[in-house]
Each structure stands twice: as structure tokens, then as C-alpha cells.
Amino acid sequence: EPEVTQTPSHQVTQMGQEVILRCVPISNHLYFYWYRQILGQKVEFLVSFYNNEISEKSEIFDDQFSVERPDGSNFTLKIRSTKLEDSAMYFCASSDLGTPFTDTQYFGPGTRLTVL
Amino acid sequence: KQEVTQIPAALSVPEGENLVLNCSFTDSAIYNLQWFRQDPGKGLTSLLLIQSSQREQTSGRLNASLDKSSGRSTLYIAASQPGDSATYLCAVRGVGGSYIPTFGRGTSLIVHP
Numbered sequence: 642e643p644e645v646t647q648t649p650s651h652q653v654t655q656m657g658q659e660v661i662l663r664c665v666p667i668s669n670h671l672y673f674y675w676y677r678q679i680l681g682q683k684v685e686f687l688v689s690f691y692n693n694e695i696s697e698k699s700e701i702f703d704d705q706f707s708v709e710r711p712d713g714s715n716f717t718l719k720i721r722s723t724k725l726e727d728s729a730m731y732f733c734a735s736s737d738l739g740t741p742f743t744d745t746q747y748f749g750p751g752t753r754l755t756v757l
Numbered sequence: 758k759q760e761v762t763q764i765p766a767a768l769s770v771p772e773g774e775n776l777v778l779n780c781s782f783t784d785s786a787i788y789n790l791q792w793f794r795q796d797p798g799k800g801l802t803s804l805l806l807i808q809s810s811q812r813e814q815t816s817g818r819l820n821a822s823l824d825k826s827s828g829r830s831t832l833y834i835a836a837s838q839p840g841d842s843a844t845y846l847c848a849v850r851g852v853g854g855s856y857i858p859t860f861g862r863g864t865s866l867i868v869h870p
Binding site: 645682683684685686689697699732734745746747748749750751 | 791793798799800801802803806846848856857858860861862863
């Protein structure tokens with residue numbers, strides 16, 4: 642069964658460094674999403690992406706964050722200058738046709754980001 | 758601003774029991790509601806998606822109901838099994854131009870043999 646994959650599974654970085662989290666969505670999906678979950682907290686939406694542009698973003702997704710689909714398979718989340726409070730599990734998700742969020746989203750296993 | 762609350766926060770039951778997990782939301786103008794399962798250290802798995810026009814959805818031993826007017830959804834798990842042990846999350850998506858989902862904190866379920 643097709644699945645969303647994410648790399649790396651765990652990323653440790655120093656405060657102020659740039660990180661890129663990578664995701665490979667399910668191949669025929671059109672919508673892509675990033676979420677984060679700080680340890681012990683709720684899952685929070687970051688951004689949705691469709692047709693090579695951001696369709697929605699939350700207030701968390703500030704200028705330090707960016708997303709890109711550099712080729713036909715990868716979807717990346719970049720954090721330019723990491724802060725301690727960026728430490729969290731980051732989940733990528735994708736969904737099929739229809740308007741955003743009307744269809745079931747399939748989540749990857751997550752990347753645990755630790756900022757020291 | 759939408760607020761989503763899940764009760765109980767944790768539940769421990771013997772195998773075979775029928776369970777009800779609750780999700781309540783403050784703004785009844787929703788687009789849809791989705792129930793997820795999250796295993797420790799893992800991503801989310803979608804269980805059921807209920808559109809705002811629907812009253813319930815069923816999948817195997819799972820049944821989710823939606824009552825928009827009262828701002829409530831319930832997830833019913835029949836004949837629970839140890840493999841059902843996980844955290845169950847509900848997420849609500851609003852209307853009015855933004856489909857950003859709001860998640861609850863989840864119900865942590867342990868089913869012991």
C-alpha cells in the first residue's frame with residue numbers, strides 16, 4: 642500500500658542553524674501538508690500546498706519557514722534559523738483530489754527535530 | 758476561535774468492552790470532522806471522516822457520530838482489543854474561507870488483555 646515517507650527520522654541541530662525536512666508524498670496525491678506536535682501538546686497545522694504554491698498557512702508558519710516541491714516527488718519544509726521552541730515532531734501529509742481537507746489525509750511517520 | 762476538547766483524557770479498559778470517546782467543539786460552523794489514531798512515536802492514521810452534512814460514519818468496529826448543533830462527536834469502539842491501544846484524536850475544520858484543522862489533545866486508550 643502506498644505511504645508517505647519522511648527523512649530523517651530524527652534531526653539534531655544547533656540553535657540558529659538551517660534545517661530541511663524531507664517528505665515523499667503518495668505519488669498521485671495533489672495536496673501536501675506540514676504539521677507539528679510539540680512533545681505533550683496538540684497537533685498543530687503549519688501549511689498546505691497545492692499546484693506549487695501555498696494554499697493556507699497558520700500563524701505559526703512565519704518568515705522562518707518555507708516549503709518547496711523541488712521535483713515531482715519530494716516536498717520539503719525549511720526552517721531558516723532554528724530556535725529552541727522549534728523542537729517538535731514534524732509530520733508531512735498528503736491527500737488526493739478535491740478541495741483541501743475534504744479528502745482523507747495520509748500522514749508520514751514524522752521527523753523528530755531537536756534544537757540544542 | 759475554534760476550541761476542541763476531548764474527554765476522557767485517558768482510559769484503561771479490559772478487552773472486550775464497548776467504548777465511547779467524546780469530542781466537543783465550540784464553533785458549530787464546521788466543514789468536517791476527522792478521527793485519527795496515533796501510536797506512540799508514530800504518525801497519524803485516519804480512521805473516519807464525517808462531512809458536515811453527515812450524521813455518522815462506520816468502519817468495521819468503529820462508528821463516529823456528529824451532532825453539529827450541540828458541537829459534539831463521539832467515536833464508538835465495539836468489542837475493544839489490545840491492538841486498539843493508542844491515542845485517538847479528533848480534528849475539526851471550519852468554514853468561512855479557511856480549512857485549517859483544529860485538533861483536540863486526544864484520548865489515550867489502553868486495552869488490557
